[in-house]
Amino acid sequence: MTKIFTVAVCAASLFFSCKDSDKEKNDSVEVAKEQNQVLDSSRATDTGKDDNFLVEAASGGMMEVQLGNLAQQNAASAQVKEFGKMMVTDHTKANAELTTLARLKNIAIPNEPGADHMDHINEMKKMKGADFDKHYMSMMTDDHEEDVKKFESASKNAKDEDVRAFAAKTLPVLRTHLEKAKQVKDGLKH
Numbered sequence: 001m002t003k004i005f006t007v008a009v010c011a012a013s014l015f016f017s018c019k020d021s022d023k024e025k026n027d028s029v030e031v032a033k034e035q036n037q038v039l040d041s042s043r044a045t046d047t048g049k050d051d052n053f054l055v056e057a058a059s060g061g062m063m064e065v066q067l068g069n070l071a072q073q074n075a076a077s078a079q080v081k082e083f084g085k086m087m088v089t090d091h092t093k094a095n096a097e098l099t100t101l102a103r104l105k106n107i108a109i110p111n112e113p114g115a116d117h118m119d120h121i122n123e124m125k126k127m128k129g130a131d132f133d134k135h136y137m138s139m140m141t142d143d144h145e146e147d148v149k150k151f152e153s154a155s156k157n158a159k160d161e162d163v164r165a166f167a168a169k170t171l172p173v174l175r176t177h178l179e180k181a182k183q184v185k186d187g188l189k190h
Contacts, residue, residue: 027115050163051107053154058098058109060147063117064091067124071136076129079184080137087140090177094170101166130188137185144178 064087071084102109113121120139127135151174154167 030114050105050154050158050160053150053158053163053167054098054102054105054107055109056114056150057147058095058102059114059117060143061091061095061098062110063113063121064088064143065095066113066121067136067139070121070124071132074124074128074132075136077133077184077188079187080133083137083140083180083184086180087177090173094173097166097170101162105160105162133188134185137181137188140181141178141185144174144181147174148178 068084068087068091071087072081075081075084099109101107112118124132124136124139148171151167151171155164155171158164158167
């Protein structure tokens with residue numbers, strides 16, 4: 001009887017601990033980070049911060065592509081639609097390069113945007129027209145300001161030479177996106 005009780009208590013405890021972490025387990029960014037922690041123990045060098053940079057960049061890049069496609073469908077402004085098209089083109093290319101680099105370095109990256117990025121995508125799916133335009137361009141300005149900072153840091157501080165090179169190569173494109181996002185955003189105010 002005690003064995004049955006012990007098994008039942010263990011099963012219940014496992015069930016509730018799994019329920020608490022369901023959101024984390026479903027977040028592709030968290031899954032990739034956990035996979036990299038396991039992989040880190042088998043690597044010759046510590047790549048922790050480089051791993052996290054690539055994981056976050058992959059998630060953000062996928063969000064940019066999805067939102068760019070959405071902008072082409074839901075935006076009212078031709079400039080916003082054109083900006084969305086640029087996001088799809090440029091971030092699809094960067095995402096492919098990042099995926100190749102991650103495979104080469106044996107770094108796990110998410111196969112879909114993380115939970116935070118999915119929240120932005122789902123929020124934007126509900127918008128159309130001028131409301132979409134204003135929200136999207138404001139988000140793109142903020143997002144690219146943050147991206148430029150992260151890629152600048154990685155281009156200087158990443159441990160891996162190839163990760164530094166990827167960040168440095170991508171940085172000018174992100175700076176162009178930021179400037180264009182500001183221009184389009186400012187143009188919407190008139």
